[in-house]
Amino acid sequence: MIRCGVVVVAAGRGTRMGTSESKQFLQLRGKPILVYTLELFQRMPLVESIVLVTGADEIARCEAYVRDYSLAKVCAVVAGGSERQHSVRIGMDKLPAGIDVAAVHDGVRPFVTEAEAERCLHKGYEAGGAVLAVPVKDTIKVVGSSGRIESTPDRKSLWAVQTPQAFRLDLLREAHRQAERDGFVGTDDAMLLERLGHEVYVVEGAYTNIKITTPDDLIWAERLLQQQMERTDRS
Numbered sequence: 001m002i003r004c005g006v007v008v009v010a011a012g013r014g015t016r017m018g019t020s021e022s023k024q025f026l027q028l029r030g031k032p033i034l035v036y037t038l039e040l041f042q043r044m045p046l047v048e049s050i051v052l053v054t055g056a057d058e059i060a061r062c063e064a065y066v067r068d069y070s071l072a073k074v075c076a077v078v079a080g081g082s083e084r085q086h087s088v089r090i091g092m093d094k095l096p097a098g099i100d101v102a103a104v105h106d107g108v109r110p111f112v113t114e115a116e117a118e119r120c121l122h123k124g125y126e127a128g129g130a131v132l133a134v135p136v137k138d139t140i141k142v143v144g145s146s147g148r149i150e151s152t153p154d155r156k157s158l159w160a161v162q163t164p165q166a167f168r169l170d171l172l173r174e175a176h177r178q179a180e181r182d183g184f185v186g187t188d189d190a191m192l193l194e195r196l197g198h199e200v201y202v203v204e205g206a207y208t209n210i211k212i213t214t215p216d217d218l219i220w221a222e223r224l225l226q227q228q229m230e231r232t233d234r235s
Contacts, residue, residue, distance in 0.1 A: 007091035010107025011080030036110035053091040103164035124166025129200035133159040
């Protein structure tokens with residue numbers, strides 16, 4: 001059986017939310033968004049350990065969440081770096097010895113399902129790298145600095161990438177080490193493997209796996225949570 005670990009990144013300030021509180025600590029029905037995310041991985045039999053990366057001044061609060069919500073799989077709560085990429089590397093280095101595949105997940109994506117995360121983890125182990133993603137619905141334009149449209153990519157080949165992103169841990173470490181040597185900062189972890197020639201595959205996810213970053217997202221999140229609760233009540 002493969003050994004799986006998860007790095008949950010929750011070190012951002014989230015200025016687009018327009019609140020003094022960091023977005024991962026905002027409440028949905030009396031519980032922090034981050035806790036919903038951690039509880040998902042806590043429930044998954046496939047996941048052995050979780051490392052939570054947060055701001056240096058939020059470690060005590062997150063450690064209290066771990067105790068108060070019985071998040072026993074959280075093996076470390078650590079301070080992140082100046083960039084998300086650096087935070088991932090810090091978290092990755094805190095995973096227990098012997099982990100085969102590591103998933104990297106945004107702390108503000110609480111609506112990924114266990115089935116979606118499990119498919120991503122298995123594909124990441126099998127292929128070396130995998131990301132949850134959904135087909136793009138809108139027409140996408142490449143626009144120059146002047147505002148002029150330069151090209152229109154074929155929508156059939158475009159996917160919006162989400163998290164988790166899962167990788168064999170040895171490949172993820174290699175990719176992060178090389179990025180650090182090169183002074184390269186990517187927009188996601190898959191990009192670090194891609195630039196070394198490693199194959200990364202898409203696992204189709206769901207449009208409900210939203211990243212909560214704006215007030216509108218928070219409204220949608222409330223609705224999604226209500227729908228989840230109604231389904232649970234019916235079952």
